Amino acid sequence: MPRNKRVWLLLDSSTFGGIETHVLELAKGLIAFKQNVKVVFLTSHKPTPPLIAQLQSANIDTTILAVDYPQHSIWLRLNKAIDKAASQNQKPTVIHAHGYKANILLRLSRLFGATSAINIVSTFHAGETPIGKVRWYDAVDRVSAIASHKRICVSRAIQGKVPCSSVLVNNFVPQTEFLESTNQNVAFVGRLSPEKGPDTFLDIANRFPRNAFHVYGSGDMEQELKQHNSPNVTFHGHQKEMAPVWPDIDVLLITSKYEGLPMAALEAMSRGIPLISFKLGELPSMIDSGINGWIVDNNQEMYNALKHWFSLSPAEKAQVKLNAQQTIEQNYSTKVIIPQVLSIYGFTDTVTP
Structure with a gap:
C-alpha cells in the first residue's frame, strides 16, 4: 500500500x-x-x-x-x-x-x-x-x-x-500466547465504579470463601469495597500493564451494568482465559455458553456458572480455554x-x- x-x-x-x-x-x-x-x-x-x-x-x-x-x-x-x-x-x-x-x-x-x-x-x-x-x-x-x-x-x-x-x-487484540493457568484464581479487571459492578464481584466472592478472588483496578469505590473485609479477596490496585498479570488469572468475571465489547474481555480470551459475563453489548455474540465461556442473566446464574467451572476436570477446562482463544483468533484479532x-x-x- x-x-x-x-x-x-x-x-x-x-x-x-x-x-x-x-x-x-x-x-x-x-x-x-x-x-x-x-x-x-x-x-x-x-x-x-x-x-x-x-x-x-x-x-x-x-x-x-x-x-x-x-x-x-x-x-x-x-x-x-x-x-x-x-x-x-x-x-x-x-x-x-x-x-x-x-x-x-x-x-x-x-x-x-x-x-x-x-x-x-x-x-x-x-x-x-x-x-x-x-x-x-x-x-x-x-x-x-x-x-x-x-x-x-x-x-x-x-x-x-x-x-x-x-x-x-x-x-x-493481537494473537497471544495461550496460558495454561491452574491457579483457580477468579478476577475482576476494570475501574472500581458503579457501572462496572465491582460490588457484584464481591458478592460472588463471599459465596466462595475457599477460593481466591482478585481485583485489578482502582476508582471511587475502592475504599468502600475494601471495608467489606473479604478475606479471600485481594485488591491489587491500578495496573499500568496487564501482561504480567494475565498468567495468574484462571477465569474473568464481567459484572458491569453497561459494556460494548470490553478490551479486558478480548485480552483475557485471547490468552485462553474464559469469561463469565452478564448479557452486555456484543458479549453474547462472542460467548457461546458452556463452549468458550458463559453468559448469565443475574447474580445467581453467575454463581452457578462459576461453581460449574470449579467442578470441571482439567481436560474440560482446557477445552473451554482453547475454544475461547480460537474465538478471538477467528473473529476479533x-x-x-x-x-x-x-x-x-x-x-x-x-x-x-
Missing part, C-alpha cells in the same frame, strides 16, 4: 483504560499493515499518560498538541498542526478520533475548513450514559456525529444511541479487523502484514 497515506489517531488521555488499549492496538495493527501512523494527543497531563510510554516503546510516532503549540487555544492547536503537516507535504489522509473531546474538536475543525480533503472518522466506545459534565460532552458528541465522514461503533447498543448511520466494528478499518478509511488496496 502506498506510504503517502497518513493516519492520525486523535485523543485526550490521562490514564489507561479501554480507549487507550484500543488506540494502542489500532496503531500497532495499522503499522503491521504498512500504514504511516501518528498518535496525536490534545492536551498535556502530569504525570505522563501511560499510553505515551507504551506507544514510544513500540516506536510509534506521537505528538502532544499542547506541547507543540502552547501559545494557542485548544481549538486552534489541531488546525496549526494540520497546516504545518501540509507545509511539509505530510498532511494526514485520515484523522480518526476517539473519545468525546477529540471527536468534538475534530468536527469543529472540519466546520472551519482546517480538515479539507481529510477523511474524518469517529469511533464511539461508550455504551453507558455518563453523569456530571461528561454527560454534556457525550450528548454533544452524539448530536454532532453527522459532521464526521464515517462513524464506527464497537457494539450494536452503542450504534442505537448514535443518531446517524454508523459501521459496527468489533474491538480487537488484528488480522481480521484491521482490513475492515482500512476499508472505512477508503484505503482499498490493503496489504497483508
Whole structure:
C-alpha cells in the first residue's frame, strides 16, 4: 500500500483504560499493515499518560498538541498542526478520533475548513450514559456525529444511541500466547465504579470463601469495597500493564451494568482465559455458553456458572480455554479487523502484514 497515506489517531488521555488499549492496538495493527501512523494527543497531563510510554516503546510516532503549540487555544492547536503537516507535504489522509473531546474538536475543525480533503472518522466506545459534565460532552458528541465522514461503533447498543448511520466494528487484540493457568484464581479487571459492578464481584466472592478472588483496578469505590473485609479477596490496585498479570488469572468475571465489547474481555480470551459475563453489548455474540465461556442473566446464574467451572476436570477446562482463544483468533484479532478499518478509511488496496 502506498506510504503517502497518513493516519492520525486523535485523543485526550490521562490514564489507561479501554480507549487507550484500543488506540494502542489500532496503531500497532495499522503499522503491521504498512500504514504511516501518528498518535496525536490534545492536551498535556502530569504525570505522563501511560499510553505515551507504551506507544514510544513500540516506536510509534506521537505528538502532544499542547506541547507543540502552547501559545494557542485548544481549538486552534489541531488546525496549526494540520497546516504545518501540509507545509511539509505530510498532511494526514485520515484523522480518526476517539473519545468525546477529540471527536468534538475534530468536527469543529472540519466546520472551519482546517480538515479539507481529510477523511474524518469517529469511533464511539461508550455504551453507558455518563453523569456530571461528561454527560454534556457525550450528548454533544452524539448530536454532532453527522459532521464526521464515517462513524464506527464497537457494539450494536452503542450504534442505537448514535443518531446517524454508523459501521459496527468489533474491538480487537493481537494473537497471544495461550496460558495454561491452574491457579483457580477468579478476577475482576476494570475501574472500581458503579457501572462496572465491582460490588457484584464481591458478592460472588463471599459465596466462595475457599477460593481466591482478585481485583485489578482502582476508582471511587475502592475504599468502600475494601471495608467489606473479604478475606479471600485481594485488591491489587491500578495496573499500568496487564501482561504480567494475565498468567495468574484462571477465569474473568464481567459484572458491569453497561459494556460494548470490553478490551479486558478480548485480552483475557485471547490468552485462553474464559469469561463469565452478564448479557452486555456484543458479549453474547462472542460467548457461546458452556463452549468458550458463559453468559448469565443475574447474580445467581453467575454463581452457578462459576461453581460449574470449579467442578470441571482439567481436560474440560482446557477445552473451554482453547475454544475461547480460537474465538478471538477467528473473529476479533488484528488480522481480521484491521482490513475492515482500512476499508472505512477508503484505503482499498490493503496489504497483508
